[in-house]
Amino acid sequence: MPGSLRGLICLSLASVAISGLTACGGDDGDADADAEAVSEATNGGRTGGTITTAYTSFPDYLDPALSYTQEGWQSMWTVYTPLLTYKHAEGAEGATVVPGLAEAMPDISHDGRVYKLRLREGLTYSDGTDVKASDFEHTIKRVLNLQSGGSSFYQSIEGAEKYIDDGRAGADISGIETSDETRDITITLTEPDERLPYILAMNFAAVVPGDTPFENQTKNPPPGVGPYKFDNVRINRGYDLVKVPAFDVPDQATGKLDTINVEVVKNRRRQTQDTIQNKIDYMHDPPAPDQLREVRARYTGTRYAEFVTNSTYYYFLNHDVAPFDNAEAREAVNIAIDKRSLARLFGGLLEPGCNFLPPGMKGYEKIEPCPWGDPTAAPDVAKARQLVESSGTAGQAVTVFGNDEPEPKALAEYLSDVLNDIGYKARPRIIEASVYPATIGNHKTRAQAGFANWFQDFPHPGNFMFLVDGDSIQPTNNQNFGNVNDPEINEILDAASRNADIEEVADDYARADRLTVEGAHVAAYGHRELTVFYSDRIDFENCTSWHPVYNLDLTQLCLK
């Protein structure tokens, strides 16, 4: 497959892309103007009209129980609403969990195991049928029964594992009790899980009718409660989001446009060209790399903007295999990589940084000065060479893993070159993107170093720090690719995970972040930026709302 086609599949397949809030942070001089324009966006603009948007690939599923890609979630959020959801707002505010179909935030028992919620009164699905409390249990059953990528999130619910093992779709989940009359929903966990509000706010838990079959409904997505509904689904080609006029839930955004026509245009250059020529109104992925410059120069602030996402990009360094079982060797890598070079490999759509946690995340404290040198200055390669020399690992062979998407491939080739420069015998090894995580996450591969990135599942620092948590190491499908196992970090994360109040533990996560960087456990280098690019029909100033979880908020889009 040609590079241009692959486009942003990496963002979606490899991990779910959710985004950051720094659009308004303004720590980036260039972005200031856009940021201001954007921050007062949300409420202006006219309603009505139809637009065409382009996706590089069809969402993995148009079924809330299964969809686990950014493309899917972006549309899903306009069609389905979970019991809890995120505010339709930009920046940190958008990362706030608020009541969705539930009347209020859950009532949590003292031991943190029982969550009580009540469904709002008089809710109806887009097909007009009433929403019942028992639909929620059905929704969770579907997630578990369909082996959804999200099912592991819900296994802390009592009886969930038993339900999976039973394999019977109709069986009961003991941890979910509902009453259609009182609209009460009670969730019991096997042990406290401070992430539960976020997990309930994930689209997997978006309530669907109780008669939705236990199979992939992509062809004919189930009705939901949301400002839009799916229509005219053409698998792998596109679908329409059509406004549901009857949708009226307090504090929830209603859509502005009448119809959002989503077309799959696999070639990113074609999307860009068509958007430039106003044949497409909004392209979801960044413009093709070779047109980025032109688009930036001509349309920034009028049709084009960039946003830092809640993501982290780093090289994993395997602590179990030579040479990176040696701390000095890892430090040398951290010193030697040139973050300015890495930013160039992303066409500038990367904000270089020293931290592992992204700037938009609670618990982010900028590490300054960066122990490995200024991220925006040339690295001290001589020092790195010295470290390699003194570590006694010089001359060792290193295989640098990357996948075959354009950027990860270039990143692996870059690190390989850097390692050769500082005294190793390195060679890149490029793996098919679809099997990349499973390959490097398998202990048998003994991958020494390579490309890694993470986009949040939900806006919580724990969702990043588990990547370096020694407790999350497993022999296959390991996410802690470098087998980082630092007792101090493990301890901090363990304690923090028991506390549901994110404000209280923010400092702990900041400490864990600092330890990760200072221990050279990974070679973190920055955070991905994503873009919006419109035709000139779209009201850029008033209707661009960049959400920290769902990226561009489609409900806010409008025509001039």
Added chain:
Amino acid sequence: MSSSHSELLLDVQDLGVSFATPEGIVQAVDAVSLTLHAGEVLAVVGESGSGKSVTAMTLMGLTRSPNARIAGSAKLRDLDLLTAGAAELRAVRGEEIAMIFQDPMTSLNPVHRIGRQIVEQIQAHRDVCGKEARDLVVAQLERVGIPQARERLDAYPHELSGGMRQRVMIALALSCDPSVLIADEPTTALDVTIQAQILEVLSQLRKESNAGIVLVTHDLGVVAEIADRIAVMYAGRIVEQGSAGEIFYDPQHPYTWGLLGSIARVDRPRPRRLPSITGLPPSLLHPPQGCHFRPRCPHAHEACLATPALVARVPGAHDHADRCVMAPGRKAKLRQVGGQIGLEARGAWR
């Protein structure tokens, strides 16, 4: 059976044909003059490569090409075949002057039915409808002795035997009743009994339509059966021509003697080996100086180094001309080899 008083159909004067090849100029035909009258069979004989087929094809306009040079004149009645425009030539080809080619195997288009191939010719010259044309074709096929002609119309060439195919070729040539028919080795590819039948067809044709036939062949047996007059060609030139009787009974050119010595006659016991002329025909790229037959001629002498003229030398036979400078009396002595006409195959003068 000279027909000097009947209509003169074809008058060829000083025909020369040469080709430019990567190796040089090849003079395939050199100063050939022929005449053909209505109802007459003129046989042009000679070995392979003597230029007789090129002569025949030149008359049909089939040797025209950027690397061919054609000289002289060839009048079909009033039309000079050598200089005629493409349209004029097309109008007479198949209509006035038709040709039977030597290899019936390759001369018919293998992918078209034979009926269609003949109809095509008729319709090129006559304004007849398909059905009418088919009836004409059936008549032609029957005329050349093809049984069940109507069924054969739809046959492909490869479905017919060699003899049948040659009959088809003849029918094709005759389909517009041409006044001049050129038959290029019409019997070479056929066995002896079929040969006889084909010759029979040809002579009958001459009687019926009073056409003039140019028969190109290297088979003197065939010539003896049917020819009125004979022209003997050697290395691009006519070396001797005259009435059939004159050539057979009083041949003047040593080359003709050699040819006659090589007839395998049906009516005589077959000799153990066909006598043949020693040596090879000359390369036309670098022909020998003077008489072209000189290198192979046992009787050659210095006088042969000059190009001999084609003139009548036999007293009392003014239409019997030859290119050998020897006196007729001496020739009469020399051609007797073992009681027959022949060419003594001994060392030649160079």
Added chain:
Amino acid sequence: MASGVQPRSHAALPEVGRPAGLALRRLRRNRTALGFGALFVALVALALAAPLWAHIAGTTPSKNHLSDTVVVDGRTEQVVTFDGVPIAPTWQKKFFLGADTNGRDVAVRLLYGARNSLFIGIAAALITTVLAVLLGTLAGYFRGWTDAVISRSLDVLWAFPVLLLGVALGVSLALGGLKVGPLEISGDSKWIPTMIIAVVSVVYLARPIRGQVLSLREKEFVEAARAQGAGPLRIMFGELLPNLVSTILVFFALLVANAILLEAALSFLGAGVQPPEPSWGTMLAEGITLLATSPHLTIVPGLMLVLTVLSLNIFGDGVRDALDPRGKVRPEHG
């Protein structure tokens, strides 16, 4: 042919047993073919000189210069700009043909890539030839069930959409590598695309060889050899093989050309040469995504590839004309 010398007689000379000298003379007369043959030799020489140019340019094919600068006409320029656009050809020692997205010197990579592309082309063609001669000769000589098995296998290969087979194999093998008995090839070895191309091309040559052997084995000289008690091996390699040389020669240049094209196609579909080794195919595949800002990344390796394949095709065509002026071309699929 009873008629005299005609234009056609020249073209219709018997082709069997055309002496090598004549073929050589015909080839020598074909200026176009010779010119392109010389061009190919020059390209090979360039590929061999790759380290020399790398030395002049002061870099290596895998050295990244992402954040470096270079002085062009007195101005200091970024090798790769902040927004990731690599420098265009500078026409001087450093970055003569510009840089790629990793800030690597395109001219140096192009020459090293030439080594890989040519290596794959020639090695694959050699392997194809050996396999095809072996299979074709066995099938044609032994006939019977040997022929049946080989011919039917070739039929299957023939029915296989070549590109699909190549890509499927390429993607699969690049991931897992190849392990056949003692032979172990790592997934990123260039032997993988080489072997794939060699195998999928076999049918193009094996079929004509088989046909030729079928007719050759009936010839007198084979009968004679058999009568003298020569074994099948002696006959196949001593008697038949020398007679297949001209066929093999005719196909070889075309096989190399085809292999180079196939490598490019595989690379474009992500199944070709693996990094860090450059090849024209991989350079092209990467370059095409950057056509708008950096057309040199597409045009330079593309032209190089077209020139090489074209020179091979024209030269091969000349060889074929010289050996068999009436032969027909069979288009291969790129």
Added chain:
Amino acid sequence: MGRFVVRRLVGMVVVMFAVSVLTFLIFNVIPNGDPADRMAGKNSTPAQIAAIEREWGFDEPLYEQYLTTMEKVASGDLISYANQTNVVEEIKRGLPRTFALAIGAALLWFAMGTALGLYTAVRAGRWTDTLVTVLALIGISMPVFWLGALASYYLGFKAGLFPNGGYSEIGQAGVWEWVKHMILPWAVLATLFIGVYSRVLRANVLDTLNEDYVRTARAKGLTERRVMVHHVLRNSLIPIVTLWGLDFGMVLGGGAILTETVFDLQGVGQYFAESVGQLDVPPVLAVTLFGAFFIVLLNTLVDIAYAALDPRIRLSS
């Protein structure tokens, strides 16, 4: 004829069987990552992976898996590993696009190749010979995706003469839009062949011009045009038509994968390209079978056409 067809049909089935087994083995014998691992996704647990293995039958013996898969191909129930869409439906969706590309390009290269070949044969000479040779060889010496990318960018986007790739349904935007979208892909794919065809035809015509039956045709007094069309061209085209059939089969059967991809036509070939990139075995298998089917079918049709065009050929064996 009847026996011939039966024999070829049997042969076709055998070849298709072999192709399917081979494709299946490529992806199952060669180690390339466990499909269950991939399907389970990043947060999967071993239990989940085991459940997927059970459900999809990855734990069964290979021949069982093969049989199940083939059964699904036959019944049209084959499901993709990557996104669980119905593979057969996907192929059906891509078919009109692939057909549009292949048929249009094949007609174009046939017409252009014939015209150019005939022209140069009639105007035969050293100069045209060299020109056609070089042009023909340039055509086959270019990577089609390279030419396609250049044409699409410079003629399409830069010059604005054509759309930026993609396919336009006739039913939606009309015939003219459809043609506009197809012109470049047709031309690019045809470029690969035009030169070759003109060359083969030229050689054939020159050979045929020397045939005795052409001489006969001239001797009949036919017009030059009729001689050229009914005798020279008619006979010269026989090998071209058969060649055309084979190439058309190849293009239809996956040969256009690069052209489809570079112009984003989303036909069957592009579907293959995407699936193979995701190591998605079911579509790869199905598309390969589809391709093999057309290649074998066209091979058979070519044999029949050959016999129809040249009555000397009999379909006995």
